Amino acid sequence: MASTIHVHCIDLDAADLDPERIEAILEPDERARAARFRFARDRRRYVVRHAVLRTLLVAPCGSSPAALRFAFNAQGKPSLDGGPEFNISHSHGHALIAIGSDHAVGCDIEWRDASFAEETIAEQLFSGREVTALRGLPEDLQARAFFDCWTRKEAYIKARGLGLSLPLDSFDVSVDPRQPAALLQGCDGWCIRSFEPAPDFHAAVVAPDCGWNMAVHPRLHVRDLLCDFASV
Numbered sequence: 001m002a003s004t005i006h007v008h009c010i011d012l013d014a015a016d017l018d019p020e021r022i023e024a025i026l027e028p029d030e031r032a033r034a035a036r037f038r039f040a041r042d043r044r045r046y047v048v049r050h051a052v053l054r055t056l057l058v059a060p061c062g063s064s065p066a067a068l069r070f071a072f073n074a075q076g077k078p079s080l081d082g083g084p085e086f087n088i089s090h091s092h093g094h095a096l097i098a099i100g101s102d103h104a105v106g107c108d109i110e111w112r113d114a115s116f117a118e119e120t121i122a123e124q125l126f127s128g129r130e131v132t133a134l135r136g137l138p139e140d141l142q143a144r145a146f147f148d149c150w151t152r153k154e155a156y157i158k159a160r161g162l163g164l165s166l167p168l169d170s171f172d173v174s175v176d177p178r179q180p181a182a183l184l185q186g187c188d189g190w191c192i193r194s195f196e197p198a199p200d201f202h203a204a205v206v207a208p209d210c211g212w213n214m215a216v217h218p219r220l221h222v223r224d225l226l227c228d229f230a231s232v
Helices: 019-025 028-035 040-061 121-125 128-135 139-160 222-226
Strands: 003-011 070-072 078-080 086-091 094-099 106-111 190-195 201-208 212-216
Touching: 003 040, 003 201, 019 028, 019 040, 028 040, 040 086, 040 094, 040 222, 078 086, 086 139, 094 106, 094 201, 106 139, 121 128, 121 139, 128 139, 139 190, 139 201, 190 212
Parallel strands: 003 212, 086 106
Antiparallel strands: 003 094, 070 078, 086 094, 106 201, 190 201
């Protein structure tokens, strides 16, 4: 039977929440990291997305959000001892959370900033094959193609759990936004799904093999989700 990866997109700014009231869900290390943010907006977003992650993991873990304890590999990828595989990404006030079952998973979300895509980032970080494909597209497709490529590569690296130790130019992904997402050279044994979770946002999810389905859940009402576990 095919396994299912559950994907949630959260607007971190949509709910009027007091971060101090939901910090009780977090571990002391998370609360300390939140306190180091210079700007209140960034601190609030961090607290909300980590509280939401813990709350979403409650059902498969059979625990309370505050009781969950994360471990991290050498590249910083989090995991739960005995829990499901998961991954989290965030960009411009949105977070993407992917929760699988017993196989590795990686996800990435990025806001499409056309001015960023116009820079020479692709030439610096993408593979030669990807750069050629990107620059060969009509100009009005290149920003979309850039962020499709970027999220696909980041999701793959995160699924592998290798961080920056795996160079971005050491493997190829598909680039053309008119074609289905694909992992190409250097990505044997892995499969990808790519989609737009919100206007002007790109996202990708990667897991081993292709025998899995992806369930993209409706937008979460953050306040409703957290109210069972914190006084919000």
